[in-house]
Amino acid sequence: MQHLVMNSATPSSNWLLWLRNAAILGALTVGAFYGVAELLSPPVAQLKSDPGLPQAQLVDIQRTAQAVDADFAKTWAQQQLQPTAKTDDLTLVRRLSLALTGSIPSLQEIRMLESMQRADVPQWWLSHLLSDRRTSDYLAERLARVYVGIENGPFLIYRRRRLVDWLSDAIQQNRPYDQVARALIDSNGVWTTNPEVNFVTVTNQMNKKGPDEVKLAAKVSRAFLGVRIDCVQCHDGKLGSTWKQSDFHQLAAFFGQADFTLNGLRDDPKQNYKIRYLGKMEEEKVPAKVPWKSELLPATGTPRAKLAAWVTAKENKAFARAMVNRMWALLFNRPLIAPVDEIPLDGPFPAGMELLADDFLSHGYDMQRLIRVIVGTQAFQMSSQSSDPDYPVTLAAENAWAAFPVTRLRPEQMAGSVIQAASLSTIDAETHVLFRIKRDIDVNNFVKRYGDSGEDTFDDAGGTIPQRLLLMNGNMITSNTSNNPLINASTRIGMLSPDNATAVEAAYLSIFTRRPTPAEQTHFTSLLATSKSRGSRSIAMSDLYWTLMNATEFSWNH
Amino acid sequence: MNTSPCHSPAHLARRTLLRGAGVAGISWLTPLADILAVEAEAAPKGKPARSVILLWLGGAASQLDTFDPHPETNIGGGVKAIPTAIKGVNFAAGLEQTASVMQDVSLIRSMVSKEGDHERAFYNIKTGYRPDPTLIHPSIGAIVCHELPEAKIEIPTHVSILPNQWPARGGFFGAQYDAFQMYDPKSPVPDVKARVENKRMDRRMEGLAVVEQAFARGREANMDQTKTLHQISMQRARNMMSSDQLKAFNVTDAPAKELNAYGDTPFGRGCFAAVRLIQAGVRCVEVTLNGWDTHANNLEGQATQVKILDAAYASLIRDLKKLNLLESTIVVCGGEFGRTPKINNVGGRDHWPHAFSMLVSGGGFAGGRVIGATDPQGEKQAPEKPVLVEDLHATVQDLLGIDYSREVMTPVGRPMALSKGEPVKELQAHA
Numbered sequence: 001m002q003h004l005v006m007n008s009a010t011p012s013s014n015w016l017l018w019l020r021n022a023a024i025l026g027a028l029t030v031g032a033f034y035g036v037a038e039l040l041s042p043p044v045a046q047l048k049s050d051p052g053l054p055q056a057q058l059v060d061i062q063r064t065a066q067a068v069d070a071d072f073a074k075t076w077a078q079q080q081l082q083p084t085a086k087t088d089d090l091t092l093v094r095r096l097s098l099a100l101t102g103s104i105p106s107l108q109e110i111r112m113l114e115s116m117q118r119a120d121v122p123q124w125w126l127s128h129l130l131s132d133r134r135t136s137d138y139l140a141e142r143l144a145r146v147y148v149g150i151e152n153g154p155f156l157i158y159r160r161r162r163l164v165d166w167l168s169d170a171i172q173q174n175r176p177y178d179q180v181a182r183a184l185i186d187s188n189g190v191w192t193t194n195p196e197v198n199f200v201t202v203t204n205q206m207n208k209k210g211p212d213e214v215k216l217a218a219k220v221s222r223a224f225l226g227v228r229i230d231c232v233q234c235h236d237g238k239l240g241s242t243w244k245q246s247d248f249h250q251l252a253a254f255f256g257q258a259d260f261t262l263n264g265l266r267d268d269p270k271q272n273y274k275i276r277y278l279g280k281m282e283e284e285k286v287p288a289k290v291p292w293k294s295e296l297l298p299a300t301g302t303p304r305a306k307l308a309a310w311v312t313a314k315e316n317k318a319f320a321r322a323m324v325n326r327m328w329a330l331l332f333n334r335p336l337i338a339p340v341d342e343i344p345l346d347g348p349f350p351a352g353m354e355l356l357a358d359d360f361l362s363h364g365y366d367m368q369r370l371i372r373v374i375v376g377t378q379a380f381q382m383s384s385q386s387s388d389p390d391y392p393v394t395l396a397a398e399n400a401w402a403a404f405p406v407t408r409l410r411p412e413q414m415a416g417s418v419i420q421a422a423s424l425s426t427i428d429a430e431t432h433v434l435f436r437i438k439r440d441i442d443v444n445n446f447v448k449r450y451g452d453s454g455e456d457t458f459d460d461a462g463g464t465i466p467q468r469l470l471l472m473n474g475n476m477i478t479s480n481t482s483n484n485p486l487i488n489a490s491t492r493i494g495m496l497s498p499d500n501a502t503a504v505e506a507a508y509l510s511i512f513t514r515r516p517t518p519a520e521q522t523h524f525t526s527l528l529a530t531s532k533s534r535g536s537r538s539i540a541m542s543d544l545y546w547t548l549m550n551a552t553e554f555s556w557n558h
Numbered sequence: 559m560n561t562s563p564c565h566s567p568a569h570l571a572r573r574t575l576l577r578g579a580g581v582a583g584i585s586w587l588t589p590l591a592d593i594l595a596v597e598a599e600a601a602p603k604g605k606p607a608r609s610v611i612l613l614w615l616g617g618a619a620s621q622l623d624t625f626d627p628h629p630e631t632n633i634g635g636g637v638k639a640i641p642t643a644i645k646g647v648n649f650a651a652g653l654e655q656t657a658s659v660m661q662d663v664s665l666i667r668s669m670v671s672k673e674g675d676h677e678r679a680f681y682n683i684k685t686g687y688r689p690d691p692t693l694i695h696p697s698i699g700a701i702v703c704h705e706l707p708e709a710k711i712e713i714p715t716h717v718s719i720l721p722n723q724w725p726a727r728g729g730f731f732g733a734q735y736d737a738f739q740m741y742d743p744k745s746p747v748p749d750v751k752a753r754v755e756n757k758r759m760d761r762r763m764e765g766l767a768v769v770e771q772a773f774a775r776g777r778e779a780n781m782d783q784t785k786t787l788h789q790i791s792m793q794r795a796r797n798m799m800s801s802d803q804l805k806a807f808n809v810t811d812a813p814a815k816e817l818n819a820y821g822d823t824p825f826g827r828g829c830f831a832a833v834r835l836i837q838a839g840v841r842c843v844e845v846t847l848n849g850w851d852t853h854a855n856n857l858e859g860q861a862t863q864v865k866i867l868d869a870a871y872a873s874l875i876r877d878l879k880k881l882n883l884l885e886s887t888i889v890v891c892g893g894e895f896g897r898t899p900k901i902n903n904v905g906g907r908d909h910w911p912h913a914f915s916m917l918v919s920g921g922g923f924a925g926g927r928v929i930g931a932t933d934p935q936g937e938k939q940a941p942e943k944p945v946l947v948e949d950l951h952a953t954v955q956d957l958l959g960i961d962y963s964r965e966v967m968t969p970v971g972r973p974m975a976l977s978k979g980e981p982v983k984e985l986q987a988h989a
Contacts, residue, residue, distance in 0.1 A: 385776035392776050395784075406777070406785070449748070451739075461733040462787030465714060468795040469749040478753050523768045527761070543758060547765040552788040553773040 052127040053372075061369060064359045065376030071351040072379055072401055081402040084393060087383040089113075091558075092122035094513035096375065098409065098557060099331045101134040102141075103416030106426040107489070107510045126375055130368050133172065133429045140167035141412075142330060146223045146341075147184060148202045158202045159191050166195035177323055177365035178312035181224050186308040190264035197265045200258055210259045213273050217252035224311050226322035226343035229291060236278075243291070249275045250289035254307040267302040292345065318345060320357040320365070327370050328356075329458050331380060333407035333557045340458055351401075352379070380404070384558040407557045408461065415446035415476070418549060421511045422480035424489045446476050463555060471550050481545040483538045494541035500528040503541065511548040604988045605886075606959030607921025609836050610702055612844040613829070613871065613891040614683075615863070616722045617676070617851030618914075620897035620907050623650050623860035624867075625915035626667045626932055633899035633936035635907070636857045644926050652864040655872035656917075661926045662875055662884065663919040664985050668930020668941035669950070671895050671911035676851070679894035679911060680724045686951030686977050693970050696729035697737075698951060699842030701976055704731045705960045708841060712801035714738035714794075715841040719828035722846050730968045734787055737844060742824040743809040743831040750799050806838035807831060816877075821869035829870040833877050836887050850893055853906040867891075875919060888921030888954055899936025913941035916950065922957040924987040948979030956981040 052058070076083055093113060097105040105113075113121050129135045144164045170180050184199040191201050203212035203219075218230035229251065232243040256273030258265060274283045288303045290296075296313040298306050312319055321343050329335035336353055337343050360370050374380055384404040386393045393403040409417070419439055420427055427439060449470050471477055485491045489510055497503035504524045508516045516524065524544055531540040548554060622628060627637045627650045639648035642657035647665065649657050656663075673679035678689050685695035696704065699716045708715050718725040718737035728735025740747055752759055770789065774781065782789045798804065809817060809827050820826035828845040835843050847867060852859035871891060878884040896914025897907035913932045919925065930943040955962035955977055962981070965973040983989040 383776075387776060389776050392778055394778065406781070408786070461736075462785060463791045464733055464736055464787075465738055465791050465795045465798065466749075468788075468792045469799075472792070472795065473749040473751060473753055473799075517772045520768055520772055523765060527765070539758070543754075543762050544765065547762050547769060550762070550792070551766060551769045551773065552782070552786050553769065555788060556786060558773075 052124060058123075061372045062376050064355065064373050065378075068352045068355050068373070069378040071355055072377075075351045075400055076402050079396065079400055079402075081397050081400055082391075083378065083402040084383040084385065084397075084404070085387050086378075086381050087404065088514075089121045090513050091383070092381060093125050095331075095380070095404075095557065096122065096126055096129060098413055098417070099333070100129045100138060100371075101132070101416070102138040102410075102413050103134075103420045103427075104511075104513055106420055106424065107506060108425045110509050110513065122375075122381075126372065130371070133168075136168040136171040137164075139171050139330065140164045143167055146326070147199050147219065158198055158204070159195065160198065160202075162192060162195035163198040171367065174366065174368045177360075177367050178319070179365075181312050181319070182308040185220060185224075185311065186302070186304040188264065188266045194264065200255070200265055201260070204260070210271070211255060211265075213252035213255040213258075214249075216255045216258075217248060220307070220311065221251065222341040224322055225316075225318040226325060226337075226341050227318060227345065228342045245277060246286075247291040249273070249277075249286045251291060251307075253286040253288040254303040256286070256288065257303055267304060314361060317357055317361065318343065320361045321349075321353060323365070323367070324353060324356045324360055324370065327367070328352075328374055331371065331374050332405060333409070334405050334458050338458065352377070404558065407458075408463070409555055409557055411447040411450040412443055413557075414450060414555060415443040417554070418446070418476055418480055419443070421545075421549065422487075422489050424492065424510065442476055446470070446474070449474065467555075468550075471555070477546065477549055481542050481549065483535075483542055490541040490545040491538050494528075494538050495534070500525045503528060504544065507541070507544050507548060511545065512553055604922075607888045607957045608706065608886045609840065610698065610842045610888045610890070610921070610954065610958070611832050611836065611874070612684075612698070612726075612842070613867075613874075613889070614680075614722075614844060614846045615850050615867065615891070615893040616680075616846045616848040618679075618893040618895045618897060618909060619850040619863065619867075620852065620856060620860050621667070621913070621915040621932070622897065622899065622907070623856065624653065624864060625649055625665055625917065628932075628934040628936075631934050631936070633901075633934075635901050644928060647928055650860075650864065652861055653868050655868045659872050659875045662879060663889075663917050664924050664927040664929070666916045666918065666929050666945050666950070666982075666985070667913070667932060668944045669892065669896070669914045669916045669947065670941065670944045671914075671947050674895060674909045674911045676894060677724060680722075682947055683892075683894045684724070684726055685729065686948045686979060693968050693972075693974075694727060694729040695974075696731045696735060697726035698954060699726045699737055699844060700728040700731050700735035701955065701960070702841045702958060703735055705955075705976070706841065706958065708839060711803060711839040712797045713803045713806065713835075713838065713840065714798070715839070717832075717835055717840055717843045719743065719831060719843060719845045720824055720847070721844075722848055726842075726844055730974075732787070734791065737842075740807060743807060743827045744824070746810075747804065747807045750804060752799055803838050806834040806840070809834070819869065819873045821866060821873075823866050823870070825866050826870040826873075829874045830877075833874060833881070833883070836878070836883060837881060852897070853902070853908060854904040856897070856901065856905060856907045859906075871917075878920060884920040886921060888923060888957060889919045890916065890950070890954065891918075892916035899933075912939045913944075916945075918950075918953075918985060922987055923985055927985060929982065929984055945982055946979055948977055949982055950979070952977040952979035953981040953985055957986060 053061075072083075075081075090110065093105055093110070097103060097109075113125060116124065118124060141164055144160065144167060148160060148163060167180070183196040187194055187196045187200075189197055191198050199219075200211045200216065203215040204210070214230075214233060218233075221227045221229040229243055229248050232245050232248045236244050252275075253273040257267040257269060257271045259268045259271060261268075273286050273288075275286055276283045288307075290307070290310050293310075293313075293316055296315055297310045300306075301309070310316065322341070325335045325337050325340055325343055329340050336350055356370070356373065359373055360366070363369050379401040382402075382404050384393065384406050386403070397403045398405045419442060427435065431439075450467055451464070480488060481490050482488065483491050485495060490507065493503050493506045493510075497506060501521065504521055505515055507524075508514060508520070527544070528537065528540050531537040622633060622635060623637050627639045627648060628634050629637050629639045638651040640651050640654060640657055641647075642649050643660040644665070647660070671679055671682055673682045673688060681687075681689045681695075684697040686698065687695040703716045714737075716726065716735060716737045718739045720741060721737070721739045725739050726737040727733075754762070778784065805811075809830050812830065817827065817830055820830045825845060825847040832843040832845050847863060847870075849863050850860065875884065875889065878887055878889070892915060895909055895911035898910045900907075902908060913930075930941050930945060932938075932941045952962040960976065962977040962979070963975050965975050968974050981989075
């Protein structure tokens with residue numbers, strides 16, 4: 001507001017501002033044309049120093065991954081399944097970008113990776129992404145959905161954005177996961193300066209003093225322990241469940257002293273948690289007790305501190321398993337055990353689970369290592385397609401991880417990919433802030449229309465009519481694929497490619513992260529060949545972009 | 559597997575046909591509408607119902623401030639009662655129009671649910687089953703579309719207008735049975751206009767066939783049918799784009815007088831659109847009116863929503879009757895549970911699944927009947943003649959001619975009855 005007043009009072013600064021903006025726009029335009037020519041001509045490497053781990057650590061990680069492979073191999077042999085072959089490097093690069101940044105790689109990135117000529121491109125790319133802010137931001141958002149959902153929560157005492165930033169910092173710094181969990185469960189202070197307290201404050205309810213113990217107990221058990229103990233909130237367990245109603249409420253009682261004061265969240269020893277059990281007439285005070293391994297609960301400390309210590313105790317393996325299952329789900333778009341937050345306490349566990357949980361535990365809950373181990377497995381690196389069309393991939397093979405599962409991309413992955421594919425260069429932290437703001441707005445609008453599933457679920461629902469309508473006729477696809485030489489990749493590729501085959505290839509790399517098959521190359525090259533004028537060529541390129549973005553291959557992870 | 563449950567895969571060029579006949583468009587309450595109404599003939603007496611309208615009072619309407627008031631008692635909460643068309647039965651003041659159509663409507667005052675959380679209760683009331691971590695049950699609209707496939711319609715036959723967070727789903731029948739979601743019918747259905755002319759569209763689709771072939775190599779032959787539903791839903795979306803039945807979604811061309819009778823609200827327009835959609839052959843429409851979750855200031859909060867509901871509900875019943883559609887269309891109206899007899903210390907009522915009210919009408923439901931009663935003093939939790947949520951589902955399916963007890967195989971390999979309830983014969987006109 002102050003700026004506006006100043007500007008209107010001094011016309012000269014207005015003029016300067018205009019000149020500066022014009023200069024920036026001009027530079028961007030020139031840069032854009034210059035940049036695209038570079039992308040289409042033989043690639044120029046922009047190698048940064050190798051951000052990877054020391055060789056010894058990589059070998060150790062690979063050893064664990066191989067143990068997991070052997071575990072899976074036993075299952076495949078039992079079920080007489082033949083795993084698919086290893087997939088190509090670009091497909092792995094695409095999977096990693098989608099899982100870790102929520103978007104496909106840019107043409108710029110693909111050209112750079114291809115120019116590196118090294119044997120371990122996916123490995124290098126993984127190291128690069130783990131040091132990229134896009135990764136920590138995206139993973140933080142996915143985890144925040146688990147911890148606090150997507151709602152904006154109670155006004156004044158909840159700042160979701162701050163929590164996401166705090167999580168992103170933790171992931172970027174590779175803070176041990178047990179420390180992250182402990183901070184979320186047991187921290188005090190104000191929601192703005194101590195972002196981790198938002199985990200508790202989000203549950204504050206209107207008309208009720210303090211946070212909601214029931215919601216917190218459900219969240220702690222589901223998110224950190226992979227147990228749906230909240231099913232016994234109203235009655236003892238049924239259908240084979242051995243949980244008692246009291247198990248749940250005794251867990252909730254650990255939050256009974258949490259309260260809001262002028263200094264933010266703190267514990268008030270004078271308070272306690274009361275509930276009226278099913279079949280009882282009176283409310284009763286509920287003691288804070290854990291539902292299993294009570295010997296791990298420390299004798300001293302505030303109730304929340306004790307709970308945090310118990311949840312993250314090394315002997316409480318449910319904690320490690322819950323993160324393994326979730327990280328597996330983030331990387332494959334499908335958890336090892338479904339649903340993602342319901343893991344049996346005493347097994348039986350599927351192949352891979354115990355080995356991965358042990359490795360995660362014995363390496364100090366190192367999340368980046370966990371990602372590297374999972375990515376190193378045969379299961380992650382295999383093709384989703386059978387190389388022999390006479391013996392196509394079966395559902396049984398997919399379910400046993402003998403083929404990489406084909407799963408539907410999440411709405412924000414779709415939106416991120418549409419925007420990235422329409423831009424030849426990478427949209428990341430280096431991108432101009434105005435582009436990034438526009439991107440965020442576009443993504444939000446798209447996700448709302450595409451259908452946000454809210455919580456971080458991993459269901460394999462098929463495509464719907466509204467989604468197809470949005471991809472065929474929606475604003476985002478239309479504006480990102482139409483004739484626009486300033487912004488859109490389709491137009492620029494069409495204008496600047498030396499020949500039709502190069503233009504088709506660039507479109508395929510931008511959208512599918514692969515080269516066209518001979519049949520595809522022939523079809524689209526001949527279409528471009530019949531478009532003689534610049535206008536009709538631009539229309540043909542726009543149609544090619546539209547076609548690829550409306551294909552199954554674009555909407556599904558593979 | 560039937561891959562196009564609610565649609566014809568063979569697209570009829572209806573638009574061209576009608577243009578040739580000199581027909582300009584749909585018109586409300588005129589013979590012209592009959593041309594477009596695919597199968598809107600009235601059902602003869604005793605013939606099964608063919609469609610369903612569900613009006614959800616999301617957040618949970620208070621039975622005590624709507625259809626089951628107990629004024630002048632210690633649980634009355636300041637509510638005033640008015641008489642209805644059913645002798646001896648009173649409603650809360652504000653429901654005057656609804657009271658006047660009760661000869662065509664029956665009232666259940668003893669609905670019982672076991673779910674007191676909004677999400678779980680919505681799941682329960684829409685599917686007739688309680689949430690189960692191992693599978694997702696289909697909602698009633700999905701069951702209707704699955705059991706009574708409709709070949710002649712090009713728009714989605716399962717529609718959710720103004721959906722809340724939990725729109726009706728296809729569950730284990732598949733996402734193709736999910737409700738098509740739309741918002742205030744004042745605005746046109748988004749993204750149904752093609753951005754390019756036909757010739758370019760054809761070129762795009764030809765290219766797509768080449769691309770899809772490459773992706774299908776080495777994968778399950780019927781992956782599109784069993785998993786991605788990508789090309790199937792694309793074809794259905796294209797059918798819809800060129801269909802004249804799309805006009806049923808649009809209320810802006812309706813005469814102001816008829817539209818305004820429903821109230822100038824999104825819910826009112828949603829109910830108006832629901833009638834048009836049913837007329838065009840849609841199987842199931844749900845319309846949601848949220849805002850009933852009055853944990854504070856219950857009396858005012860409920861009264862505000864009652865005003866929106868009253869005009870819309872009564873107009874919907876009247877128009878369905880006028881159009882001879884009420885006999886073939888079931889209308890169910892209610893919340894996911896009720897609200898506590900006891901008023902809390904901020905003048906609110908909390909969640910109460912133990913006894914709440916539901917209106918049922920049309921499609922073979924009797925009119926003017928009341929079933930069940932709650933304790934006027936609010937001391938007894940259980941109502942007289944309880945009707946379980948699953949019983950309501952069985953009743954609705956029974957009236958549609960669906961064998962509600964038929965077991966279908968779920969993806970987890972467990973057979974599951976379409977409904978585990980029993981029909982409430984007392985509510986059926988021809989039972």
